[in-house]
Amino acid sequence: MNLPPFKLERYFAKYEFNTEYLLCASDCESVSVSDLLAMEKGAAEKFQQVWLGYTESQGSPALRAEICKIYATIQPEEILVHTGAEEAIFLFMFAAFKEYDHVIVHSPGYQSLAEVARAAGCDVSPWPAREENGWALDLDELRHLMRTNTRAIIINTPHNPTGYLMSRADYEAVHEFARENKLLLFSDEVYRESEYDPATRLPAGCDFGEHAISLGVTSKTYGLAGLRIGWIATKNKKIYEKMASLKDYTTICNSAPSEFLAEVALRNRTKLAERNLGMIRNNLAIIDDLFTRYSNLFSWIPPQGGSMAFPRLLKGDVEEFCDTLVKKAGVLLLPGSVYDDARNHFRLGLGRKNLPQAVDRLEEFLKNY
Numbered sequence: 001m002n003l004p005p006f007k008l009e010r011y012f013a014k015y016e017f018n019t020e021y022l023l024c025a026s027d028c029e030s031v032s033v034s035d036l037l038a039m040e041k042g043a044a045e046k047f048q049q050v051w052l053g054y055t056e057s058q059g060s061p062a063l064r065a066e067i068c069k070i071y072a073t074i075q076p077e078e079i080l081v082h083t084g085a086e087e088a089i090f091l092f093m094f095a096a097f098k099e100y101d102h103v104i105v106h107s108p109g110y111q112s113l114a115e116v117a118r119a120a121g122c123d124v125s126p127w128p129a130r131e132e133n134g135w136a137l138d139l140d141e142l143r144h145l146m147r148t149n150t151r152a153i154i155i156n157t158p159h160n161p162t163g164y165l166m167s168r169a170d171y172e173a174v175h176e177f178a179r180e181n182k183l184l185l186f187s188d189e190v191y192r193e194s195e196y197d198p199a200t201r202l203p204a205g206c207d208f209g210e211h212a213i214s215l216g217v218t219s220k221t222y223g224l225a226g227l228r229i230g231w232i233a234t235k236n237k238k239i240y241e242k243m244a245s246l247k248d249y250t251t252i253c254n255s256a257p258s259e260f261l262a263e264v265a266l267r268n269r270t271k272l273a274e275r276n277l278g279m280i281r282n283n284l285a286i287i288d289d290l291f292t293r294y295s296n297l298f299s300w301i302p303p304q305g306g307s308m309a310f311p312r313l314l315k316g317d318v319e320e321f322c323d324t325l326v327k328k329a330g331v332l333l334l335p336g337s338v339y340d341d342a343r344n345h346f347r348l349g350l351g352r353k354n355l356p357q358a359v360d361r362l363e364e365f366l367k368n369y
């Protein structure tokens with residue numbers, strides 16, 4: 001297996017825990033254990049009683065029952081809980097693919113969605129999100145990317161890093177295309193339930209049938225990355241069984257305290273999501289105002305969901321800009337090069353409480369740029 005460095009994670013490793021303002025985080029503002037437990041009467045006492053032995057490998061029945069409520073037709077035995085969404089991506093790729101398979105991957109995107117497929121022996125074709133089309137994917141391009149050995153399509157909506165939300169018509173067409181061509185559709189939905197207009201929320205992929213696998217996590221919309229609880233939901237028994245069997249070689253089972261806390265969090269997921277969406281909306285207005293005042297420096301396509309945007313720097317080199325900004329002003333932005341983007345974009349995070357202060361610092365920096 002050949003896995004190159006995860007560019008985004010390596011960039012974060014340099015700065016995440018020693019920089020004052022993370023203005024590029026993909027996860028929303030978190031809460032403390034005590035704040036989370038306070039959301040439910042009796043939860044703090046129950047947490048003290050959590051047994052610290054091994055847990056059920058597929059995830060505790062209570063947690064899986066709670067996760068099911070996110071979906072329309074999914075049963076607890078169709079949920080497999082993992083350590084973060086990252087473990088689920090890893091196991092899915094190795095469960096679903098063999099050498100010389102071909103997969104089509106939404107691009108730019110979260111690196112492991114393409115890289116782990118490559119490490120599993122696949123030939124990967126990027127399916128490009130086009131800025132000139134508001135970061136939309138083109139269905140005609142999908143048809144042209146098809147080969148006889150194509151095994152899967154991998155999409156992510158709401159999208160990291162652009163905040164693009166696929167239209168219902170396109171989404172249904174992608175499912176139809178996957179079904180007609182007997183492809184798997186891996187639908188990374190880790191930013192689902194953070195659509196700015198709830199009417200635009202797409203149905204979960206797994207509810208479309210056996211060809212689809214939905215990926216979920218507590219990290220992003222709900223702001224609980226430290227729990228490291230992710231899952232897949234699928235009616236595809238073959239993929240489920242293979243992933244469950246591979247999990248015996250990675251984490252075996254999940255952290256018992258995290259499973260309990262995730263159960264409490266998901267029972268209160270609407271409250272958590274609304275709190276974070278409120279923050280995103282305020283932050284979007286601040287960024288919109290900044291970009292209007294500095295329209296000579298930035299252009300952007302405002303996101304439609306999730307906690308990120310992918311603006312473009314119009315003057316200078318974005319890597320140098322981010323590097324100087326973090327060193328001089330203590331504000332971290334993520335250059336698009338970590339996504340192999342060559343068009344001067346950078347990732348902006350919208351889900352953190354201190355964004356107004358981070359933007360003040362950024363603006364001070366911009367005055368001399």
Ligand SMILES: Cc1ncc(COP(=O)(O)O)c(C=O)c1O
Binds near residue numbers: 083085086160188230
């Ligand atoms: C699109 C996407 N999928 C999966 C993940 C992995 O999530 P986690 O770090 O919670 O495992 C991320 C994290 O940034 C992501 O943006």
